[in-house]
Amino acid sequence: MSMMGLVELRGRLVTEYDVEGWWPSETPFEVMVGAILTQQTTWETVTRVLDVLRSEGLLRVRELVHCDRERLERLIRPSGFYRQKAKRLLCLVEHVVTEHDGDVISMLDQDMHVLRAELLSLPGIGPETADSIILFAAGKPKFVAAAYVSRVLSRTGVLPEVGYYQVQGFVERTIWPDAASYQELYALLVKHARTVCRREPRCSVCALADVCMQALTSERTRCCLRPPR
DNA sequence: ACCCAGGTGGCCC
DNA sequence: GGGCCACATGGG
Numbered sequence: 001m002s003m004m005g006l007v008e009l010r011g012r013l014v015t016e017y018d019v020e021g022w023w024p025s026e027t028p029f030e031v032m033v034g035a036i037l038t039q040q041t042t043w044e045t046v047t048r049v050l051d052v053l054r055s056e057g058l059l060r061v062r063e064l065v066h067c068d069r070e071r072l073e074r075l076i077r078p079s080g081f082y083r084q085k086a087k088r089l090l091c092l093v094e095h096v097v098t099e100h101d102g103d104v105i106s107m108l109d110q111d112m113h114v115l116r117a118e119l120l121s122l123p124g125i126g127p128e129t130a131d132s133i134i135l136f137a138a139g140k141p142k143f144v145a146a147a148y149v150s151r152v153l154s155r156t157g158v159l160p161e162v163g164y165y166q167v168q169g170f171v172e173r174t175i176w177p178d179a180a181s182y183q184e185l186y187a188l189l190v191k192h193a194r195t196v197c198r199r200e201p202r203c204s205v206c207a208l209a210d211v212c213m214q215a216l217t218s219e220r221t222r223c224c225l226r227p228p229r
Numbered sequence: 230a231c232c233c234a235g236g237t238g239g240c241c242c
Numbered sequence: 243g244g245g246c247c248a249c250a251t252g253g254g
């Protein structure tokens with residue numbers, strides 16, 4: 001009975017899912033806006049809201065920074081937490097304008113660690129949102145250790161249940177730093193987590209994993225990716 | 230009528 | 243450092 005490693009899990013997921021165009025945005029700035037809007041919200045909803053913002057011409061720093069708060073709140077309302085998110089978006093563009101002369105690219109072009117600290121200093125941008133922006137907008141190799149990611153890794157026996165930075169550190173030590181690799185792995189894990197619970201009785205990826213089967217038979221009969229009670 | 234969603238910040242111990 | 247809670251709408 002061998003422990004499944006991260007590389008093997010990735011190999012199985014690759015044969016199951018197509019994650020082409022996982023983060024469908026036209027520009028780095030759209031990725032940043034999407035990263036904030038998608039907090040605790042489905043991407044389907046975020047896509048609709050992004051379409052609205054785009055049609056209003058607001059997916060550019062110079063335009064969004066002049067949008068008044070009430071209007072922005074109204075436009076993004078379907079994505080939930082709309083008052084917080086409107087504030088966060090306006091703080092972000094305000095920052096880009098004052099600190100980077102409105103140039104998103106020069107902001108994202110900085111050293112990865114400098115950029116990360118800068119993003120984390122903004123309200124409403126925590127570890128996951130910062131890392132999503134670094135990985136998908138800046139294209140730099142920082143792995144996003146989202147809740148789904150650690151859930152899949154623990155349920156498949158790759159890792160025990162640990163915190164954000166431990167999961168991130170493990171992946172970054174295991175997989176050679178490369179933005180495309182990290183993007184693909186992240187997308188595979190999240191897509192798997194979102195898909196697998198609807199498969200009956202069990203998905204092939206998890207059911208084929210020895211360690212996962214152990215966990216399933218000893219603890220629960222339902223899908224291995226449901227959060228524990 | 231539940232439960233969940235590609236989190237974060239503030240407060241508490 | 244971890245454990246709660248509010249934040250809010252929309253879909254299953």
